[in-house]
Amino acid sequence: MVDVSVLASPISVGGNIVGFYGIYRDITERKRATERLARSRERISRLHEITGRLEACNTEEDAYSISVDCGCRILSFDQSAIYIVRKDRLAPSYFSDPCLKGQLGETPPGHGLVGQVFMEQRTILPAPELVADSLACRADGHGLYPVVLSPIGSFGVFVGYSTNDVLTDDEQVSLLKMHLGYLSEAIKRIRLHEELKEQALHDPLTGLFNRNYFNRFIKMEVERSSRYRHGIGIVVLDVNDFKDVNDNLGHQTGDEVLRMIAGRLAASVRASDIVIRYGGDEFLVILPESNGEMEPLVDRIREEVCGIPEITALTGSPLSLAMGTALWRPGEDRSIDSVIAEADREMYEDKKMHHSSP
Secondary structure, three states: OOOOHHOEEEEEEEEEOOHHHHHHHHHHHHHHHHHHHHHHHHHHHHHHHHHHHHOOOOOOHHHHHHHHHHHOOOOOOOOOEEEEEEEEEEEEEEEEOHHHHOOOOOOOOHHHHHHHHHHHHOOEEOHHHHHHHEEEOOOOOOEEEEEEEEEOOOOOEEEEOOOOOOOOOOOHHHHHHHHHHHHHHHHHHHHHHHHHHHHHOOOOOOOOEEEEHHHHHHHHHHHHHHHHOOOOEEEEEEEOOHHHHHHHOOOHHHHHHHHHHHHHHHHHOOOOOOEEEEEEEEEEEEEEOOOOHHHHHHHHHHHHHHHHHHHHHHHOOOOOEEEEEEOOOOOOOOOOHHHHHEEEEEHHHHHHHHOOOO
């Protein structure tokens, strides 16, 4: 039998007298420290890979989905969720587990834990007695406590959940904040890219589609109409004597007139019709699936646009429009450009009649 007293008695190590249990504790602590260091290195390495995936994301949905997954797989939360700013609310929108959907409610900024974190832009580790409004359950029925809440810039809030009410790994917090910084930058990049795409396809003055969009859309619409044997109606319209508005009242007034025309024009057409600012004071209306009956639309546009009282008050007289129409039919041996040219010629004939009238 081993004499335990011998094991517990002091022994000499490197000239120092050290107890056996002291050596054992020292070895154990070193082993634990080594394990923590290895785990930390692995987490950082995997987060680096996640950062690369975020940089390659083209949609916000992909970026947020990667982050809730990262919260569980890399940062070791039992579950995670992301609240996104939608109008004046923070809405729970992305979840590591679909079972969380429906358990979490929307909250205004400044209210509750999520709203507080968003407004104050700081990470919090809430005390157990403060989490009643944020508790959730896993699919197996185990309770989930929000153990850390951290802002994603001005975009939302990340919530990490645990089946215990105490965060046991402090490293999770610093790595989470680092990850959310990368996520925030990814969302900024994605939104900027979308904004630039919108600008490339929209007229900055009126908000209508521009010629870039028209060139993309009309090609696809011709292919679709050819396949389903539908016609495409074209309406070209131009503001009569618009140059006089710019010359006499200035370009700022002219710009305001164009904005009002664009708004009324967009409200006058069907939801399926496409309104385009073609250039200057010239606009196009594209009517998919048209049978050639465009006169009702032309009459409606004249009535709606020419009678804008704000324009009359601004310029001193009501405006008038010159308009032309044409129809592209599938199977015809002519291009859509020639159809637009036909509508354009009709529009100029209408303009001549306006100038020749007393």
